[in-house]
Amino acid sequence: MAAAFVPYLVAAQFGRRGRGRHRPAPAADRPGEHGKGHPMLRLGIDVGGTNTDAVLIDGDRVLGAAKAATTADVSGGIVTAIGDLRQATGFDPATVTAVMIGTTHFTNALVEGERLARTAAIRFGLPATRALPPLVDWPERLVSAIDGHGYLCRGGHEYDGSPIAAFDETEFRTVLDRAVEAGATSFALSSVFSPVNAEFETRAAQIIAERLPGAPVSLSHEIGRTGLLGRENATVVNAALRDLADQVTAGLRRTVADAGIGAPVFLSQNDGTLMDVDHARRHPVATFASGPTNSMRGGAFLSGLSSCAVVDIGGTTSDVGLLRNGFPREASADVSVAGVRTNFRMPDVLSIGLGGGSHVVREGNGVTVGPASIGHRLTRQALVFGGTRLTATDAAVAGGRADVGDASLVARLDRSVAVAALKQIDERLAEAVDRVRVSAEPVPVVAVGGGSILMPGDLAGVSRVVRPDHFAVANAIGAAIAQVGGEVDRVYPIVAQRRDAVLDEARQEAADRAVAAGARPGSVEIVDVEEVPLAYLPGNATRVRVKAVGELNLDGGAVYPGGHDA
Template sequence: MRLGIDVGGTNTDAVLIDGNRVLAATKAPTSPDVTTGIVTAIAGLKQAAEFDPAAVAAVMIGTTHFINALVEGDRLAPTAAIRFGLPATSALPPLVDWPDRLRTAIGEHSHLCHGGHEYDGSRIADFDEREFRAVLERAVEAGARSFALSSVFSPVNAEFEQRAAEIIAEELPGRPISLSHEIGRMGLLGRENATVINAALRELAEHVAAGLTRTVAEAGISAPLFLSQNDGTLMDVDYARRYPVATFASGPTNSMRGAAFLSRQADCAVMDVGGTTTDVGILQNGFPREASTDVSVAGVQTNFRMPDVLSVGIGGGSHVTHEGGPRVGPKSVGSRLTERALVFGGDQLTATDLAVAAGLADIGDRDRVAHLGKDLVRAGLDHIAERMAEVVDRMRISPDPVPVVAVGGGSILVPDRLAGASRVDRPEHYAVANAIGAAIAEVGGEVDRVFSVQPGRRDAVLDEARQEAVDRTVAAGARPGSVRVVDIEEVPLAYLPGNATRVRVKAVGELSLGDSLGELGDNDA
């Protein structure tokens, strides 16, 4: 059995899965400290289904701890951003595009050193150890406790980042170190920004990992703990301690993977409607389509793995106003739905009230919304449908209608017919698809670097990249026989010599726990 938990802005959902069967599911309000909500959800799951904690093979959690800390600019460690690139790159130093509040929050420690590489691995300048040690000394004196190291074209040659990390480990044993070639993709500023964010969250990651481990243990569960990543795959607790930035978009990806599992559809649009927002993404071969451009996180441009998701401020707790016509959202009562919504005795008209008044849901006290006019209810729900259809239309890349799978507790707001959708499915257990996505997640590995593809060598280069992705997936904990390549992309870089081609390969495999989850469907990749 597997225990899946997903922490959302409004609710914390938990499910217990045995193979491909959902044994029990529960919801609990998300608490300010997140951990309390997880404790409550696990307790609710025990009430819903008596199970032996010793029979749980693994616990998978999707958490908002880290993205919340960045958005709030809170609990971030003073971080030294050190780049190897001089005499190049000085025009745009580290942190140049950061919001002032976040620069201040991490201490504004920005440093440049000589070094870096060209795309073919040749050096821009030699590593100057004396220069680096002087920079390190200044950073420590200024209060830096965590270190983010980046170097020009380090995904091609990471020797400068690795040498600098060795020196920090010698001089400052135990200090957190983040290396850009392990975190971001091609593109210096986006990769560097992702690395600085990761470094700033390392101290918090230690506390969160310890807290989650303790929470699961106190529930009597001794199974290994995993956290969900941005691409819908898993990482263990130790990996999460080193790469907390990899959890940022775990909520939407969990919902999309859960939708694929429940609907048996590997290619579709997924509409996840929560209490505050509606998130729409596209599934390709059962996995979320990844963003092809840099993604802004809390006002910082990054280029690490993130799903291509579009959000709109409409959810079950969204405020409904009717001055000059009904408007829904973006304000929301959030986790206070059961206190503020009319059907629960509150004073705020919400989207949930409209759904209950229209007979789409049977929660709370329907008599409390009996006074709402039919025209108001219909117009409000039409407004919601129009906004949702607009988001789906913006996400599809073909003029052809796409199937839509609606999940999340607020998906009662999604109409059975939606413009731009060939059909709308709302599968069983749709309300906890996010927790199901966490529970059934697989292990992933990725290669993203520039190859010199000589004439007649293309197939050999692609085979090399595929094998490297498979090896990384197995090293991450996948069962060797289950690993498969789910995405491969090659982009010729015409402006560079030597037939330079950027190759990205993603592979996934089942977590090596000795159990089987069943298939996603006939079209499963």
């Protein structure tokens, strides 16, 4: 994931006319002036590991942005960013209609192996699946971090929905008692082909609710896709994060309310859509990789390009992804997170060790750039800021590509070093874009992130390079413009005469899920349909995935079906 954006770039870009199509509103149009209210003000916030960004958007206009250091308690950085944004734009908190927040808290907790709940993974699949029990492919350190225990019960279904074995309530209650005795406080339930038939997971969740009122329960059919181990792993990760999710979501709500904002609060999901705070509390795993997704969506919004490559360059790394119809292309294979293989929706993002703080090291007659980086210490340690470390930013300034810091401090830098560093940067960026594109045709590239000053005006294999206004806060903008989505991912037996009917059924279900999640009914559209025949299954089995998105309906709260706890 790209490191936090370089702070000094925010101040540099506001107050000047940029090259993007969205510019700060003139003073007369700013909220809070002349007594004019803005009925559709959105506040987007991105909480990164180093910086917290906040932006205010009215329709398709960016009214202002602010950046503050992220604090250990999260709320401090958000309060500062909102306060700075209010001072810059003069907006009235009462006029904000929605608050959208992107956060890396849950990803960081899993990577660090801290603040995780003691979790029991219970699978319905016997007499099948015995050879690969739950948690079989987990790193030992994470199994220990969640004090994980795996259990197997009879049940599950075939791909067509027929049961493998009947639900045995006595057996499940015995397993549940064993899990409780082992210290489990959160429960992950999985069942073979539960995306086709969720009966076993639902019945088991009801029993847990009766036996342990209020205990958090995570159901695999609500989280992952077809494919047992990846879906089960994602569900266990979700269950392990449930206690932390309660704390974080409560803190976010309280912080927004303390700022005088009474608008509903939503969190960004990793597919570029929104979920309300209650849904996020139950499904924290859905926030994974929302940072790169928001940056890509923000880049598309700022540039006006719905299909392009987006390069998000931070202080340490660069994230490169491809947008189709304004949404990131999703990974087609299972994605490993902190060493755990999962199959829930994730953007297909390529990360490389190149950023504004990357070290430039002389080696013989050449140089190497990165992957080591000074990251957020750039404004203290880079040459152009009076430091002693030669960085990619210094090379960009010395080569005339960027104008930040004090250029005189790199005036004596050997020009051949800067030229060699910039050449290597260009080659690595071009290679990364080439690896994510799906055809030989040149693609437009949108450069975002504070480190995007490294991006040249022309790049091999690229039709054009765009670095729009507000590029340094594209992640918060992506959060602010996010829509509400619904998805169906299921295996259907399809005969030739029924194909159109099955696809129409899947489209309608996806649209209904988007509306149930809080989308305005008249705004929902289908943005992706995928069919994958499964030759290894009988009966013309085909995996069908349909995604629908719509504009947020602020006339009423979002309602998510399938909740199983208070």
